[in-house]
Amino acid sequence: MESVTLDDIEAAAARIAPVVRRTPTVESRVLSDRVGAPVLLKCENLQRTGSFKPRGAYNRIANLSADERARGVVAASAGNHGQGVAWAATELGTASTVFMPLGASLPKLVATRAYGADVHQVGHTVDEALIAAREFADRTGATLIHPFDHPDIVAGQGTVALEILEQVPDVATVVVPTGGGGLLAGVAAAMHALAPHVRVIGVQAADAAAWPSSLAAGAPTALPKMATMADGIAVGLPGAVPFAEVAALGTEIVTVDEDALAKALVLSLERAKLVVEPAGAAGVAALLTHAIPNLEGPVVAILSGGNIDPLLLTRVIGHGLSAGGRYLELRVTIADRPGALSALLAVVGAAEASVVDVSHSRTASTLAVDEVEVSLTLETRGPAHRDEVLKTLRDAGFGVRAEP
Structure with a gap:
């Protein structure tokens, strides 16, 4: 399988630079004190649409031919990817259709429509929505924009790593919330090419962790079931493209439980003054629970998203306060x-x-x-x-x- 190169990532960075935000990287004194090393937060929760997803989505759609763009694009998403695709498609003058599960967060549903997508709710999981999206693509000729399983997506997400290296040149460890693996693979590929000494660690919710068993099996392996509040990283099967990259580079994976995610969200809100969704707080959770052995700083934890339903936020804050x-x-x-x-x-x-x-x-x-x-x-x-x-x-x- 073709690997994602530094040239791919640098080309993506040039392509998306006029439209995406160069998000800030801010120091967290409370986390630095907890782990005994400098910790900084890469605030992709402040990115356009509230997550890192527009980086890959824009890069993917921008690489389509004029004829492909004329037929439109389609995606399946629980929220963040759908918003990224809708925004990127509108920026590029392309029609977008997004299939979302019936239980998708109302704010994410409304936002996806507001960014210009024609939204349909189908099934109860992203996997079921993806089946509908594939059928739509086959029927209409629209291009399916997969949330993580394409080289252009991985290259776009890898642009986060280029910014980290510019903002924190002496970074030693990067901690990455991980679902399907697009962000993890992109960051790992960029770091391997430019700063191979940097340790890249993926973080999964323990009850939705498909990567450890997949890496042990040597191939993407589906989870029989999963349940987590972190819907942004609740992916039951890693993508083939990111898996090949992550496995080849020996990237590490750790897991965190629901209590840790809730505590991390509350800490981000209370001490860093940043609204982060449970998936986006996974890296912070790993640091709070000392889930990463032999941690060396400076550490950059990517806050991958901040799109959280206010009702869920209320419940998670209560859970986090109780757990703390x-x-x-x-x-x-x-x-x-x-x-x-x-x-x-x-x-x-x-x-x-x-x-x-x-x-x-x-x-x-x-x-x-x-x-x-x-x-x-x-x-x-x-x-x-x-x-x-x-x-x-x-x-x-x-x-x-x-x-x-």
């Missing part, structure tokens, strides 16, 4: 008599925890006739304070069950 010890959910059994709930809340107040939510039930089968179960959600100052609140309640004689 900032929320405490517990159940307490108290006597069913006047003043008992007030006494419980007085102890909570004395422990300096803030009540977020409180409810009580008399109907649980485990309760005696004179008992009430109180469910509390408390805001705490972190893991140490969380433990202090629990100890204070138990020392006061309350039977407490903390939710995991």
